[in-house]
Structures are given as structure tokens and as C-alpha cells.
Amino acid sequence: MKINSVKLKDKQMKRLISSSLSILIAVVFIQGSIVSVHGQQQETTGEWKLEKKGSSLNFSFKIEDNDGFINQNTFKASDFVGLKTGNKITFSLTGPAGKMVFKGDVSANQGMGTYVFTADNSFVKIAKENGFDNIKIEGLMLALFQQTPKSYFVDLKKLGYSGIGSKLIAFIALGITPKYIMAIKDAGYPDLSAGQMVTFKALNISPDYVTKIRKWVGEDLSSSEIIQYAALGVDDNYAREMNQTGLVLSPQELLRFKAQKIDPGYIASMRKLGFEDLNPSKIAQLKGLNITPEVVTKIRKMGFRNAGVNEIVKFRAMNLTEEFVSEMNKAGYPDLTIHQLIQCKAMNINSAIIREAKDFYEGNLPEFSKLIHFAAMKRTPGK
Amino acid sequence: MRKFLTAVLFLFLPLVLAGQTSAVEEVLVIEVPNLSTGGNFCFENPKGSVMITGYNGEVILVTAKLRYSKIESSGDDKLRKLHQYPFEMSAEIRGDKVVLLCKSNGKTVDFDIKLPQNFSLSIKSKDNGEVKIVKVNADIDVENPHGDIILLGIIGSANLSSVEGSIYADFKEIDSTKPIMISTLEGDLSLGIPEESKLSFKLKSTEKEILTDLNIVRLNRGSIINQKEDKKVFVMDDWTKGTLNGGGALCTMNTYYGNITIKKR
Amino acid sequence: MKKAELLKEGFCEDEIDDLITLDNQLSSLPKGKVTPGMNSKFYLWLEKEKSLQTKPSILSVWMKWIQGPVGRVAAGIALFVAGWLGSTMISSSNDRDIRFGVLTSEVNELKQSLVLTKMQQSSSMDRIQAVNMVNELNDVDDAIIQSMLMVLISDQNDNVRLASLESLLHYADSPIVREGLIRSICLQSSPLVQLRLAEVMMNLQDPDAIPEIEKVLQSRDLNYTVRTKYNETLKSLT
Numbered sequence: 107m108k109i110n111s112v113k114l115k116d117k118q119m120k121r122l123i124s125s126s127l128s129i130l131i132a133v134v135f136i137q138g139s140i141v142s143v144h145g146q147q148q149e150t151t152g153e154w155k156l157e158k159k160g161s162s163l164n165f166s167f168k169i170e171d172n173d174g175f176i177n178q179n180t181f182k183a184s185d186f187v188g189l190k191t192g193n194k195i196t197f198s199l200t201g202p203a204g205k206m207v208f209k210g211d212v213s214a215n216q217g218m219g220t221y222v223f224t225a226d227n228s229f230v231k232i233a234k235e236n237g238f239d240n241i242k243i244e245g246l247m248l249a250l251f252q253q254t255p256k257s258y259f260v261d262l263k264k265l266g267y268s269g270i271g272s273k274l275i276a277f278i279a280l281g282i283t284p285k286y287i288m289a290i291k292d293a294g295y296p297d298l299s300a301g302q303m304v305t306f307k308a309l310n311i312s313p314d315y316v317t318k319i320r321k322w323v324g325e326d327l328s329s330s331e332i333i334q335y336a337a338l339g340v341d342d343n344y345a346r347e348m349n350q351t352g353l354v355l356s357p358q359e360l361l362r363f364k365a366q367k368i369d370p371g372y373i374a375s376m377r378k379l380g381f382e383d384l385n386p387s388k389i390a391q392l393k394g395l396n397i398t399p400e401v402v403t404k405i406r407k408m409g410f411r412n413a414g415v416n417e418i419v420k421f422r423a424m425n426l427t428e429e430f431v432s433e434m435n436k437a438g439y440p441d442l443t444i445h446q447l448i449q450c451k452a453m454n455i456n457s458a459i460i461r462e463a464k465d466f467y468e469g470n471l472p473e474f475s476k477l478i479h480f481a482a483m484k485r486t487p488g489k
Numbered sequence: 490m491r492k493f494l495t496a497v498l499f500l501f502l503p504l505v506l507a508g509q510t511s512a513v514e515e516v517l518v519i520e521v522p523n524l525s526t527g528g529n530f531c532f533e534n535p536k537g538s539v540m541i542t543g544y545n546g547e548v549i550l551v552t553a554k555l556r557y558s559k560i561e562s563s564g565d566d567k568l569r570k571l572h573q574y575p576f577e578m579s580a581e582i583r584g585d586k587v588v589l590l591c592k593s594n595g596k597t598v599d600f601d602i603k604l605p606q607n608f609s610l611s612i613k614s615k616d617n618g619e620v621k622i623v624k625v626n627a628d629i630d631v632e633n634p635h636g637d638i639i640l641l642g643i644i645g646s647a648n649l650s651s652v653e654g655s656i657y658a659d660f661k662e663i664d665s666t667k668p669i670m671i672s673t674l675e676g677d678l679s680l681g682i683p684e685e686s687k688l689s690f691k692l693k694s695t696e697k698e699i700l701t702d703l704n705i706v707r708l709n710r711g712s713i714i715n716q717k718e719d720k721k722v723f724v725m726d727d728w729t730k731g732t733l734n735g736g737g738a739l740c741t742m743n744t745y746y747g748n749i750t751i752k753k754r
Numbered sequence: 755m756k757k758a759e760l761l762k763e764g765f766c767e768d769e770i771d772d773l774i775t776l777d778n779q780l781s782s783l784p785k786g787k788v789t790p791g792m793n794s795k796f797y798l799w800l801e802k803e804k805s806l807q808t809k810p811s812i813l814s815v816w817m818k819w820i821q822g823p824v825g826r827v828a829a830g831i832a833l834f835v836a837g838w839l840g841s842t843m844i845s846s847s848n849d850r851d852i853r854f855g856v857l858t859s860e861v862n863e864l865k866q867s868l869v870l871t872k873m874q875q876s877s878s879m880d881r882i883q884a885v886n887m888v889n890e891l892n893d894v895d896d897a898i899i900q901s902m903l904m905v906l907i908s909d910q911n912d913n914v915r916l917a918s919l920e921s922l923l924h925y926a927d928s929p930i931v932r933e934g935l936i937r938s939i940c941l942q943s944s945p946l947v948q949l950r951l952a953e954v955m956m957n958l959q960d961p962d963a964i965p966e967i968e969k970v971l972q973s974r975d976l977n978y979t980v981r982t983k984y985n986e987t988l989k990s991l992t
Contacts, residue, residue: 611878628877628879630877630878630879630911632911634944646879648878648879648911648913649913650912650913650916650944650946652944652946652977667879668879668882668886670882672912672916673946674945674946674949674977674979741917743916746979
């Protein structure tokens with residue numbers, strides 16, 4: 107059975123890709139020094155570039171000896187101290203993770219120069235005490251940009267996310283806060299792994315989304331199913347609409363329906379055609395073969411007034427057409443059932459074969475079973 | 490008197506509650522008298538956990554329980570809903586192979602299976618549960634991409650893989666003629682073996698540590714040669730290799746984000 | 755409907771038609787009638803056939819065993835051992851060297867046969883053992899490489915595919931292996947294998963991998979760590 111492929115213009119998918127890219131750009135070619143906590147000030151230097159767009163200041167940073175840039179474009183002028191237009195100016199950005207001192211030239215629309223980033227030892231120390239050691243310099247810079255507080259590591263540890271390794275950078279970049287984690291736990295997912303938590307946030311799965319979806323689908327929804335739902339754009343509206351059709355859909359069936367773009371309108375149109383026992387599987391089969399009410403009406407007009415879902419599906423699956431039915435009619439078989447038409451199609455029976463069969467039976471049109479045997483004999487080599 | 494009545498209440502409370510809950514549980518008994526010395530048991534749970542306990546017997550006892558089931562009111566005080574069967578299970582025996590099948594229509598069903606301890610196992614949980622195997626004396630093959638894998642008191646060998654979960658394997662005795670392979674992406678790996686076991690190790694934890702209290706002798710690592718056009722590049726093998734008691738069957742353990750711990754039993 | 759399903763499964767239409775023909779022919783055969791004496795006649799015939807059967811001799815049983823896969827391997831190893839012992843007792847040192855080289859080559863061939871046989875076994879542990887054994891072979895011929903690549907693409911067990919990938923890395927200087935690894939990028943569904951392949955592609959630095967990596971990054975449900983790794987690899991290749 108064919109299932110229509112879903113074109114990936116989903117907002118959620120774009121969000122996932124852009125989140126991942128921004129994390130990648132944030133991480134960039136990892137040659138950066140690992141910050142140690144042996145009482146030394148850890149520093150790194152590099153270059154910066156600025157592009158102003160309205161009130162947003164889009165900075166990109168290049169770490170010395172690395173090839174890539176970290177982009178961070180969520181700054182406002184008030185985030186900095188001493189930022190103004192001019193040549194050879196100095197300004198700074200300070201936060202719990204450390205301090206960045208900028209030197210360079212800033213004009214009305216852009217700027218460039220060099221920076222020195224100095225990590226805050228106590229920030230690094232408290233991270234290590236809570237199981238987050240060997241944080242790369244890019245991670246600390248990101249923590250500065252996000253104004254990540256020292257309590258972040260204490261809270262993450264309490265919530266069971268200590269020692270998540272390089273995923274810490276993703277946690278910081280995506281803004282996975284203790285508040286978000288607790289809300290997801292309360293919504294019914296207390297045991298997400300760090301990877302799943304990152305995926306949840308990257309797909310913008312909010313606690314509200316989780317609560318609403320579970321309301322319509324039921325509590326028997328695993329975290330991987332929620333991720334699939336979010337990736338495919340199944341929202342609570344869709345779940346509610348499907349629920350209100352009266353169909354009882356399993357989580358995977360709901361996903362399949364969304365992938366096949368089955369909406370309440372389609373279900374209602376199929377129901378209006380008077381099919382009995384229209385269950386989710388049959389609806390999926392009908393949609394998979396692109397069977398619309400018009401198609402059903404057309405088939406029925408060919409004389410199959412009582413054709414049920416299974417027969418309509420078979421008719422379509424075997425590519426039977428009005429022309430073929432007409433050909434069989436004209437050739438002397440006007441009242442064939444769909445099953446018999448399928449047999450004819452399978453045996454490649456057409457008007458020419460029927461004429462041959464008629465000749466074989468001395469001018470008499472053979473009964474249907476004999477026609478099938480004739481066609482079978484004709485196909486057998488040597489006979 | 491009051492204490493006595495309270496005790497009686499607590500004694501009968503579970504029975505009272507059992508009558509009120511609509512926990513759906515099914516039992517399937519598979520008789521395998523010809524296979525009590527050994528066979529092969531295969532099961533893939535589409536959604537839910539799998540718990541397997543080996544014992545000395547001739548029957549495979551399968552208990553399956555719906556994880557989420559609630560009392561549903563019919564809207565009429567005098568009538569309650571009588572649940573129809575929300576999942577199906579069946580078993581097929583082909584030679585020495587027993588295959589358990591479950592059709593759960595998206596519902597989480599947790600399985601508790603007792604089987605003869607010499608049965609080799611091929612078990613998969615596709616979602617929403619852990620796989621736990623206790624006291625089996627045979628080869629064990631488990632895939633549980635979204636959950637943990639736990640093996641306790643095993644005699645034999647194992648091929649275990651997960652993606653999201655951690656894996657804990659405790660061997661009473663190793664089958665020294667067969668390899669062990671344990672892999673995950675997110676979680677920790679923990680192996681417990683008798684101190685006298687003879688194994689050759691191939692270990693990798695990309696982001697964390699490898700820890701042991703056994704006398705595993707680390708070997709020098711080799712190199713892998715990559716050649717492209719006229720350029721030959723020598724790259725160091727990124728696995729940590731070692732031997733225990735002179736070496737033996739190969740034990741490969743690999744995790745990206747977790748620790749690897751190898752301990753004496 | 756059945757034919758449509760078979761067609762979708764990839765069966766040839768001619769084959770299906772032939773089967774339908776056969777089925778029709780069989781159903782058109784006249785059905786025989788059961789006569790009263792039929793049962794007793796059948797059992798008489800059966801007893802006669804049984805009495806004509808001779809008991810198999812020990813030699814024939816042994817010959818049958820030795821023609822089997824296990825017997826062949828055992829016979830080969832026994833021949834090798836006998837040849838080795840014989841050669842050490844009676845030949846000169848030069849002859850001994852030549853014979854040793856020949857026997858080593860034969861042992862290698864035996865091992866290759868064993869590896870190929872084990873790769874077909876239903877037990878995943880046997881298949882892991884087989885792919886691990888490849889790195890112990892002195893020479894690895896094309897049949898082994900092709901088998902390993904097939905295992906990488908199509909084995910149902912994640913660990914078996916992972917083990918096959920690890921073994922193939924030792925032959926990554928071969929263009930066939932390199933191309934096979936690149937072709938397998940889009941065919942993997944396990945994050946364990948996908949991640950290792952991403953690491954391998956970063957090491958190999960082969961630009962031919964770029965289109966395959968771009969394709970796999972389009973996957974809706976690609977694991978986060980795998981996506982990050984492939985993005986890094988792509989960046990390093992472009």
C-alpha cells in the first residue's frame with residue numbers, strides 16, 4: 107500500500123535543522139582549549155565582527171587558531187558596557203561565566219576587532235563540583251552570552267543531568283533551563299535522557315504541548331512517540347480533531363494519519379459513501395491509494411454499486427480502469443465482479459484474448475472460468 | 490480490637506482494590522517438554538518491558554500486563570465496562586525455536602516470562618521499557634534502543650545493544666568460546682565477571698572513563714592505514730585494548746556518553 | 755490483491771503469472787476416486803520398499819558426514835596437521851619452507867571458508883565472531899570484503915553491523931571498501947552505526963561522501979548526536 111510521502115516543509119523540521127546548525131556553529135571546530143581549574147585564569151583571544159540590524163546586534167566571533175565563527179545574534183546594546191561608535195574603542199560583556207573585553211572599530215552599521223575572553227574560575231569550579239568538568243572554551247563563551255548562572259549546574263545535578271559531557275553546550279545553547287526540565291517531568295516524562303531532552307527542546311516541545319497531546323491521545327504515549335509527533339507537526343488541534351471523529355486511534359495510527367494528511371474532512375467524506383466498518387486501517391488504505399469520493403462514485407457508476415472498502419481498494423490497487431471494464435463489457439462479459447476483473451488483469455486478458463478464446467471454442471463465448479483457463483494455457487510455454 | 494480490625498483491613502485491601510481496578514493481564518502457557526534441555530526463544534515487544542527469568546522446568550509461562558488501564562465509567566451506575574481484549578499474543582514452535590508474538594495496537598504491554606534456563610534468547614523491546622534477564626544459562630541477544638538492559642546471574646555469552654539506555658551485565662560464568670559485545674550511545678556500560686575469567690577486551694568510551702578493579706593488562710594500540718591517491722595516512726586505532734588472565738574470547742564494549750565499568754563479581 | 759502485494763514486494767510479473775497458471779492447471783486436473791483396496795495396497799507397497807532399503811554402512815555414513823560443511827573443515831584441518839607433521843619429519847629445510855608457505859596459504863583459505871560460513875549463521879554471536887576473525891586473516895580476498903559490506907548494509911543486528919564496520923576500517927585504503935562505506939551511509943538506521951560512520955568519514959576525508967551525508971541530514975528523526983557529528987564532518991569536507 108502506498109503512503110504519500112510528507113514534504114518536509116514542516117516548521118518543526120526547519121526549527122530542528124536551524125537549532126542543530128546554530129549549536130554546530132556554536133561548537134565549531136573543536137580545537138579549543140579545555141579549561142582547567144588549577145587556579146589559573148583561563149583566557150582565549152580572537153576576532154569579532156558586528157552587523158547591526160535595527161536594535162539587534164549580530165556578533166560573530168572567531169577563536170584564535172580555529173577556522174570557524176560562533177554566531178550570537180541576540181545582543182542588545184544594553185548588554186555591553188562602553189559600546190559606542192568610534193575607532194579603537196574598548197567595550198565589554200560580563201556575566202557569571204566570565205568577561206569578554208572587545209577592542210576595535212564600530213560604525214553606524216558594523217564593526218570589527220579583537221577580543222579577550224577570560225573565564226571566571228569560580229564558575230568553572232562550581233561546574234566541576236557538580237559533575238561538569240572539562241568544559242570547552244566555546245561552551246564557557248556560550249554560557250557568557252546566555253548569562254548562564256552558577257546555580258545552573260547545581261540545579262541540573264539535582265534534576266539528574268550531571269555529567270552530560272558535550273551535551274552541556276547544547277543545553278546552554280538551546281536554553282534548557284531547570285524550569286523547563288521540571289515542567290517536562292511534571293507533564294509526564296520524568297526520565298528523559300540528556301539526548302532526548304535536547305531533542306525535545308530542539309523541536310520546541312513545550313510542557314503545554316505534551317499535556318494537550320496526552321489529553322487527546324492518552325497517557326500511553328512514549329517519549330519517542332512525542333518526538334515523532336513533534337517532528338511531523340502533530341499538534342493538539344489535530345489530535346483533538348481526530349478524537350472528535352469518533353475513531354479510536356493508537357499513537358502510531360495518529361502519526362500515520364498525519365503523515366498521509368488524513369483530515370476530518372476526508373474521514374467524513376468516506377463515511378458519507380456508506381461504507382460499513384470504516385476502521386483506521388481501511389481509511390489509511392483508502393488514502394494511501396488516493397481514493398477520493400469522486401473515485402468511489404466513478405467505480406460505483408461502472409456498475410459496482412455495492413462495492414465495499416476492500417473491493418474499492420483492490421480495484422484501485424490493480425489499476426483497473428473504466429476503459430478496461432468497458433472493454434470486458436464489449437467483449438461479451440458485461441457483469442463481471444471486481445474479483446473477476448482482477449483475475450482478468452492478472453492473466454492479461456483483453457479483447458484480443460477473448461476473441462481467440464471464442465475461436466477456440468468454435469465461435470462460442472466461453473464461460474468465465476474457461477476463459478481464465480484458456481488464458482492460463484496460452485501463457486504456458488510450448489502449448 | 491482496633492489493631493486487629495486495622496490489620497484485617499490491610500490484609501483484604503489489596504483484594505478489594507483488585508476487584509476495583511481494571512488492570513488487564515493475560516497468561517499464556519507454552520509447553521515445551523522436548524526442549525527442556527535447550528531451545529531458542531524469540532520475542533519482539535512492540536511497546537513495553539520484558540522480564541525473563543530462567544528456571545528448571547518444561548513450560549514457558551508468559552504473563553502480559555497492560556501498563557495503562559483505568560476504570561472507565563459507562564455512564565450508568567449499574568453498569569461497568571467489561572474490557573475487551575486490548576492486545577493479542579500467540580506463540581509458534583518451529584523445531585527448537587519458540588517465537589512469541591504480540592499485537593498491541595500501540596499500547597504498552599509489560600511481559601514477565603519464565604522459561605527453562607537453557608534457552609538461548611533473542612529479545613527486542615522497540616519502545617517504552619527495559620529488558621531484564623535473570624538466571625539464564627545460554628547465549629543472549631538483546632536490542633532495546635530506548636531503554637535499559639539488565640542481565641543478572643548469567644552463564645553464557647551476550648550481544649547487547651541500546652541507544653538511549655544503560656546496560657548492566659552480570660555473568661556468573663563466561664562462555665569462553667563466544668564473543669561478548671555491548672554497545673550503547675547515551676548510557677553507561679557495566680560488566681561483572683568472575684575474577685578468573687579469560688577475556689580479551691576492546692573498549693571505547695568517547696566522552697567518559699573506563700574503570701575496573703580487575704587486573705586487565707592494557708595492550709599497545711595498533712594503527713589503521715588510510716590511503717588516498719598518493720597519500721598514505723597512519724591513524725591510531727581509537728580503541729583501548731587489554732587482556733585479562735592472558736586473554737580469551739573478545740569482549741567489545743562501546744559507549745559514547747557513558748562510563749564503562751568492569752568489575753569482579 | 756495478492757498479485758499486487760507480490761508485485762510491490764518486487765516479484766517478477768512473469769513468475770507470478772506462471773504460478774497462477776500452475777495453480778489453475780492443478781485445479782483443473784480430474785480428482786481421483788478412492789477405491790476400497792487402496793489403503794491396503796499402499797501399505798503393502800510401503801513394506802516392500804522398506805525391505806529393499808539396505809542399512810547404510812559405516813563407510814557411507816562417514817562419507818556423508820565428511821561431505822558436509824563441518825566434515826570438510828575438519829578434514830582440511832586434519833590434512834594440514836598430517837602434512838605439517840610429515841613435512842617436519844622427512845623434508846630438507848628448503849623444501850620445508852616451501853611446504854610451510856603452501857600450507858599457510860591453505861590454512862588461510864580454510865579460515866576464509868570458515869569466516870564466510872559463519873557469516874551466514876542465524877546466531878548473531880556467530881556472525882560477530884566471523885567479522886572479528888577477518889582481521890586475523892593474512893590475506894582477505896574480494897569475497898570476504900563483499901560479504902562484510904553486505905553484512906554492513908543488511909544484517910538485522912546493530913552490533914553485527916557495527917563489528918563489520920570496525921573490521922572494514924582496516925581495509926579502508928581499498929577503493930572498493932571506501933566506496934562501500936560511503937554507499938552505506940544512507941542505508942543505516944541505527945544511531946550507533948551512523949555515528950561511527952560519521953567519525954570514519956571525518957577521518958577518511960573523502961569528498962565523495964558529501965552527497966550521501968547531505969542526504970542523511972535530511973532525515974526527519976536523525977539522532978541529535980549523529981546529526982551534530984555529520985554536520986561537523988560535512989563542514990570539514992567542504
